[in-house]
Amino acid sequence: MxxxxxxxxxxxxxxxxxxxxxxxxxxxxxxxxxxxRIHTVYGTDNTPLELGATWFGTQHKYLIAVLKELGIDYFEQYMEGTVFFQPFATSPAESIQIPSQPPSYRISGGxxxxxxxxxxxxxxxxxxxxxxxxxxxxxxxxxxxxxxxxxxxxxxxxxxxxxxxxxxxxxxxxxxxxxxxxxxxxxxxxEDSIKVALTYDQPFWQQENLSGTLFSNTGPINELYDHCNHKRSKYALCGFINASFKNLAYEERRACVVDQIKNVFGEKAGEFVDYEECIWSEEENxxxxxxxxxxxxxxxxxxxxxxxxxxxxxxxxxxxxxxxxxxxxxxxxxxxxxxxxxxxxxxx
Missing domain, CATH: 3.50.50.60 (FAD/NAD(P)-binding domain)
Known part of the structure; x- marks a missing residue:
């Protein structure tokens, strides 16, 4: 055996x-x-939220072959619309053009x-x-x-x-x-990552022609992306928090995250249904x-x-x-x- x-x-x-x-x-x-380290949790309305491994590309041929073998679909990461970048804590987020990149993909159903x-x-x-x-x-x-x-x-x-x-x-x-x-x-x-995901009743960012993508030098969120399901019938944003924020209490860290996304995306970003996070450095396994x-x-x-x-x-x-x-x-x-x-x- x-x-x-x-x-x-x-x-x-x-x-x-x-x-x-x-x-x-x-x-x-x-x-x-x-x-x-693959850990999908399901929000209030069964929205799949990735607190672990998420994205892959066309170069990842072994993974793609297994998905095909098992009959599991995958879909392209949504990146349409304005992307925001926060260079400094003292300046507001600005819209940027990101150079064309090969698409990344997510697994249908999480x-x-x-x-x-x-x-x-x-x-x-x-x-x-x-x-x-x-x-x-x-x-x-x-x-x-x-x-x-x-x-x-x-x-x-x-x-x-x-x-x-x-x-x-x-x-x-x-x-x-x-x-x-x-x-x-x-x-x-x-091992050093903190993932965060928020679910919403509506994809307010898509309705305003925003991609839901944020890159920030200041944090707490360093990267944030659209995280709707493959049918685009469940709505979420998901990304990474700067690892240093693990030292804050949960309530304090969550408040910092909510302040940041409201500053970037407006008040609607604060009207989320679920807030989920995973601090991987606290996972003993x-x-x-x-x-x-x-x-x-x-x-x-x-x-x-x-x-x-x-x-x-x-x-x-x-x-x-x-x-x-x-x-x-x-x-x-x-x-x-x-x-x-x-x-x-x-x-x-």
Missing amino acids: IIIIGAGLSGLLTAYRLKQEGIPFKILEARTRVGG TSNLINTLYQKLDKDEVLLDQPVKEIKFHENSVQVIAKDVFEGNRVILCIPPKLWAKKILFEPHLPSDLMNIATQTHTWM TFEESNSAPYPHQNNGNPIFNKSFFDDKLLISGSESASEFPGYMDGAVYSANVTAKKIAAAHK
């Missing part, structure tokens, strides 16, 4: 690929939900549509939630994984960010020091303190993650370990495909 650590995109897709090959597995997930589709293809007893892994022991012919319960298998796949397994899981025997050094210095994508601040994507795709360890009993998968598009959903898909192929070949 293969034991997969983590029920994010990489873990679930690896499991689905193994299931297609008839190879038994168990996924152990620390959270009480699947998806990892990014969690991909997660839920994969999850539904697995049996419920194959994915165990609320099982944070504390220890992994490698024996001559088996692997023992100690979480809330104890599991035995012949291989284990780490499908969580390298910094997490390096700092939270005890390995016996120890992992090689060069692998541990790289892992502890690997940036976890999303995503964030782990670094010894020194890593730069974005530091060590993502490092070749050491392609190796297997302990006579092929340990494999590393996941977004950060991918050798193509590491740190993105596309990397998670690429990694899952490669890892599942390796295991299928070994089983044959």
